[in-house]
Amino acid sequence: MKFKTKKSNSSLPPVSTASLPDIVFILLFFFMTVTVFKDQNLLVENTIPMANQAEKFAKVGVIEIIIGKPLDNYQANYGTEPVLQLGNKIGGVHDVSAFVLEELSLMPEHLRAKATVNLKIDENVKLGIVNDVKKTLSKINMLKVNYIALKK
Amino acid sequence: MKHQRNPPEVNAGSMADIAFLLLIFFLVTTSLESNDGLQRMLPRPNAETADIYERNILRININAQNKVLVADNLINSKDLKNIVLDFVDNGGAQIDSPFYCEYCEGDRSSYSSDSPAKAIISLTSSRNASYDVYLDVQNQLIDAYNSLRTREAIKRFTISYSDLLLEYHKAENYSSEKVKLKSMIEEIRSLYPIKISEAELKI
Structure with a gap:
């Protein structure tokens, strides 16, 4: 059969x-x-939290700050506490204003007034460093921020 | 002669393999990056101070144990949206007051906010609180405001607030349609302006 x-x-x-x-x-x-070839590698852990009210935003005039624990191979140099990734470098809160102002100066003039700071923050980061970054940003008058979140 | 008329066919069998290789390469390098997020304004560096009645403030605090407190009472973080809804939509001002809110559907309690325009949400947090709790709180605050705005938008224009925004982004630039939609959105926004303060409170 x-x-x-x-x-x-x-x-x-x-x-x-x-x-x-x-x-x-x-x-x-x-x-x-x-495909967009990334011009920067992730140097810090970055698991983005979810939020169901997240909206899409245009990607023009955006300055990106990533906050998270350094990846394993950077921990020898930078420790295990959350740090900032500014462009391709790891930095601290004191580097934020210099970085943002430099990025701003590289932007075309008409975008500067509309510039937004995208905060890509790992969900396990404590609020202390986040608040410090926000305070620095508000000091240099970059008031528009965008908390990057995954849409549920 | 025979050979010239019928040249040997090129074997295209490996074409698929080559395409697969390229495909896998691009699959691996692609990052479909999302740019979704919650947009917020930071407080101005040296903002002027204002005197506000206690009833017009909803104090939300995230403590070091990642618990959410509203007016110093521990709450379940899922209830936050409804607490904010009740507070913003309360409309406690009397009917003869200039701040009377005729579209509010709240309890009109005299211990809660006068009107949505007066209602301020104060969000403070411990340095040791976790970011995902903070984002969840922000998300619920926006959720509360968006559902109020949707309610008013349906009542006035029979379209939800998110659809209104979508229509606005779809409409052609400088068209009369876009101008009309913009004024509709602004009307809805002015009914329920988002007032979230993250500044330190001086009591």
């Missing part, structure tokens, strides 16, 4: 895989177009 059914199966015409390259190419082009 078993043998018979097997035989009848093999008599079916094989599924044509001729269109497989086309499908793969479509996927390939999709990913090629959406």
Whole structure:
């Protein structure tokens, strides 16, 4: 019985895989177009918390500050307490104003007034360092902040 | 002659493999980065002080144990949205007062806020509180305001507040449609202005 059914199966015409390259190419082009090569690597842990009221924002005139614990291979130098990642460097709260003002000066003039600071903060970070960063930002008059969160 | 007419076909069987390799490369390097978030304004560096009645302030505090306190009472963090809703929508001002809120649907208690425009939420936190609790509180505050705004938007324009914002972003720039939607959004916003203070309170 078993043998018979097997035989009848093999008599079916094989599924044509001729269109497989086309499908793969479509996927390939999709990913090629959406790929953005990152100009910075994550140096700190960054698990972003969820918030169901999160909205989408335009990505123009944005300055990004990432806060989290240094990754394992940086812990020898920077310890295990949360630090800031400013561009491609790890820094402390005292580096924030210099970094933000430099980024601001690199921006086109018409965007400067609308500049937003994106705060990408790891969910395990304590509020102390966050409050310090916010205080520094408000001192240099960068009042628009965006707490990055994943939409639920 | 025969060979020229029928050149040997190029084997395209490995095409799929090459495409797969490229595909996997781009899959790995792609980061579909999201730019979602909660937008907030920080307090001005040297803001002027204002005298505010105690009934118009809702004090929210996140303590070092990651517990949320409202007016020094421990609450379940899930209840925060409803507490904020009740507080903002209270509309306690008397009917002859200039701040009377005719669209409020709250209890109109004289121990809670006079009107949504007067209601201020004060958010303070311990340095040892965790960021995800803070973001959850911020999220619930915005959630409360958005649901109030949606209620008014449906009542006045039969469209929810989030749809109103979507329509606004979809509308063509400088069109009369966009101007109209903008004035609608501004009207709704002025009914329930978000007033969250993270400044230190002087009592």
